[in-house]
Amino acid sequence: MDVITRLDDVLPLAAADADATDREGQFPQRTVTALGESGLLGLTLSPEVGGLGAGPVEFVDVTSRLAAVCGSSAMVYLMHVAAAQVVAAAPPPGDPEATARLASGEWLGTLAFSEKGSRSHFWASTSHATPEGDGSVRVKASKGWVTSAEFAGLYVLSCLAPDDQSPTDTNLYAVPTGHPGLTVSAGWDGLGLRGNASSPMEFDAVLDEQQRLGGRGDGFGLMMQVVLPWFSLGNAAVSLGLARGALDAAVSHAAGTRFAHLDSRLADLPTIRARLAQASIELEAVTAYVKDTAARVAAADETVMLAVLGAKAAANEAALHVTDAAMRVCGGAAFSRHLGIERAFRDARAGYVMAPTADVLYEFYGRALCGLELF
Numbered sequence: 049m050d051v052i053t054r055l056d057d058v059l060p061l062a063a064a065d066a067d068a069t070d071r072e073g074q075f076p077q078r079t080v081t082a083l084g085e086s087g088l089l090g091l092t093l094s095p096e097v098g099g100l101g102a103g104p105v106e107f108v109d110v111t112s113r114l115a116a117v118c119g120s121s122a123m124v125y126l127m128h129v130a131a132a133q134v135v136a137a138a139p140p141p142g143d144p145e146a147t148a149r150l151a152s153g154e155w156l157g158t159l160a161f162s163e164k165g166s167r168s169h170f171w172a173s174t175s176h177a178t179p180e181g182d183g184s185v186r187v188k189a190s191k192g193w194v195t196s197a198e199f200a201g202l203y204v205l206s207c208l209a210p211d212d213q214s215p216t217d218t219n220l221y222a223v224p225t226g227h228p229g230l231t232v233s234a235g236w237d238g239l240g241l242r243g244n245a246s247s248p249m250e251f252d253a254v255l256d257e258q259q260r261l262g263g264r265g266d267g268f269g270l271m272m273q274v275v276l277p278w279f280s281l282g283n284a285a286v287s288l289g290l291a292r293g294a295l296d297a298a299v300s301h302a303a304g305t306r307f308a309h310l311d312s313r314l315a316d317l318p319t320i321r322a323r324l325a326q327a328s329i330e331l332e333a334v335t336a337y338v339k340d341t342a343a344r345v346a347a348a349d350e351t352v353m354l355a356v357l358g359a360k361a362a363a364n365e366a367a368l369h370v371t372d373a374a375m376r377v378c379g380g381a382a383f384s385r386h387l388g389i390e391r392a393f394r395d396a397r398a399g400y401v402m403a404p405t406a407d408v409l410y411e412f413y414g415r416a417l418c419g420l421e422l423f
């Protein structure tokens with residue numbers, strides 16, 4: 049079955065629940081269950097582990113379509129895929145079934161990277177793994193935000209490697225839910241993406257080195273080579289989907305809303321049409337950039353990293369512009385909740401501040417342009 053057809057049973061549920069997900073900060077469990085049943089939680093994993101064997105291009109397509117109806121569901125999905133990709137790239141020897149569990153949807157995956165200490169600089173853990181002397185380590189970590197926190201089946205946890213030599217001497221561990229020493233320390237109450245349970249978590253856990261992804265100190269490399277491209281493309285796709293949803297709603301409102309006393313429509317106003325045109329042109333241009341980047345990642349283009357950095361920043365920025373334009377075009381109708389535009393406007397603010405934040409990406413991109421080291 050075509051991967052997009054697999055969304056047929058998912059999108060109506062996501063759309064039906066989107067308002068309650070947002071208003072009540074309710075985790076979109078029905079949508080996540082439907083994603084598992086559709087096979088899409090294994091979209092990018094290989095058929096050998098039960099996945100669909102698709103790549104970055106299909107991932108961008110599926111994620112943006114989901115975001116167009118429910119931003120929270122799309123963000124949960126993106127974090128799962130990013131976690132699944134890094135587990136698939138370096139499976140933990142102690143749990144050879146981990147990737148298959150993520151592919152089937154038995155486990156919803158997520159990333160526990162950002163820390164209270166190093167904030168948005170997710171690549172620089174401040175938490176330590178202290179050897180326990182029996183092949184295990186104790187990890188104490190305060191993670192500021194973990195999407196799907198109490199709903200995840202597997203956390204990819206970052207921390208400094210034992211006897212760390214530098215701020216990027218990092219280990220990643222696959223930690224299943226229910227492992228002793230994991231606490232969701234507060235609820236999630238955000239401006240947007242209100243359903244995605246991006247709560248703070250405390251880890252005080254004894255982990256077997258067999259739960260580690262890759263070798264000692266390989267965490268930073270896995271973050272940069274695996275997580276960064278998948279996360280950035282997925283995050284860009286969420287931004288594109290939110291912008292697309294808001295723009296479509298704005299066009300439909302402008303085309304259908306009348307001034308009775310003038311016998312004209314909102315769309316008869318040149319200023320309205322110009323705002324919609326500008327928003328649409330920006331969205332089309334950035335969509336092409338993100339799709340092209342996804343195709344280059346799929347083709348293992350070794351020079352794609354600059355585009356990966358740029359694509360996330362450009363899509364995050366476009367989502368802010370387009371949702372803002374949709375708010376202006378639709379006036380008070382957008383300010384009220386019934387068009388769903390204000391939800392996209394709020395949800396769209398998250399991509400920009402999700403690490404690597406757009407401002408950090410501009411810094412990285414500029415450094416790369418000027419031939420300077422990124423770190």
Ligand SMILES: Cc1cc2nc3c(=O)[nH]c(=O)nc-3n(C[C@H](O)[C@H](O)[C@H](O)COP(=O)(O)OP(=O)(O)OC[C@H]3O[C@@H](n4cnc5c(N)ncnc54)[C@H](O)[C@@H]3O)c2cc1C
Pocket residue numbers: 127158159160161162163166167168169170193194195196238240241246398401402403404405406407408411
């Ligand atoms: C909805 C949501 C879900 C999230 N889910 C997860 C998750 O599942 N897993 C996870 O690990 N994290 C998650 N995060 C955390 C996210 O990735 C960032 O780490 C977090 O948003 C950073 O917020 P902060 O207040 O710590 O930013 P700060 O680091 O305090 O940054 C504040 C400002 O300074 C800017 N800034 C910082 N450093 C630089 C620099 N070097 N150059 C230029 N500007 C800079 C930033 O761009 C930002 O504008 C989530 C965040 C949100 C909002």
